[in-house]
């Protein structure tokens with residue numbers, strides 16, 4: 574029997590540049606970014622408003638194209654692929670959690686969670702589904718529509734949907750941004766467990782030093798460049814570092 578070695582790096586970027594607009598209106602949102610995202614790590618991306626955090630997340634995830642440079646997901650260079658091929662890579666390897674939940678209003682919580690698998694015609698791993706639902710405390714909410722759930726519950730459904738297919742990497746943009754502090758802490762605690770206990774890889778953009786302190790590693794962006802990183806962060810150290818950046 575042959576086994577395929579898992580890639581050591583879930584995602585990479587080499588000399589990434591991203592320009593928006595032309596002429597006088599041109600903005601360089603990424604200015605020569607090199608980054609390696611190790612598997613089974615929780616990485617947070619921080620930096621002042623406009624520093625390029627969302628652009629970095631979107632270009633790493635293949636939602637937006639680099640102007641120059643290259644990026645990979647699970648050893649696949651996505652920069653040279655067609656839109657259709659990038660869509661396929663996203664479907665196969667990536668889970669997304671956005672601030673706005675992006676749940677389908679007419680589907681129940683359970684249907685929302687299994688939607689990506691249903692679309693790709695993949696069977697749901699019942700044991701894994703039950704484990705996620707148990708840990709996220711959604712067992713008695715599965716038949717509810719999103720409108721019948723609290724914000725925190727809706728966001729947990731969005732996280733369950735991202736986890737259910739065991740994607741190579743999950744990209745999260747301010748996942749706790751719309752939640753009260755208790756629901757946010759629960760959600761971040763769960764994301765941390767998914768990394769530590771299940772080996773999930775997560776990359777998260779956040780403004781919040783407390784949210785970032787759940788990560789294993791923080792990348793600090795300033796003016797489209799990675800200017801620093803921190804391991805085993807605490808909220809206090811992150812806050813101090815952000816203050817040095819003028820925020």
Ligand SMILES: Nc1ncnc2c1ncn2[C@@H]1O[C@H](COP(=O)(O)OP(=O)(O)OP(=O)(O)O)[C@@H](O)[C@H]1O
Pocket residue numbers: 593594600601602620621622623624625626627628629
């Ligand atoms: N679609 C776009 N068209 C033009 N300029 C853009 C576009 N998207 C982002 N920018 C610009 O690129 C720069 C980086 O934006 P980006 O959204 O990545 O920053 P950010 O760090 O995520 O900001 P915030 O924390 O405020 O969300 C900013 O100057 C922004 O105005």
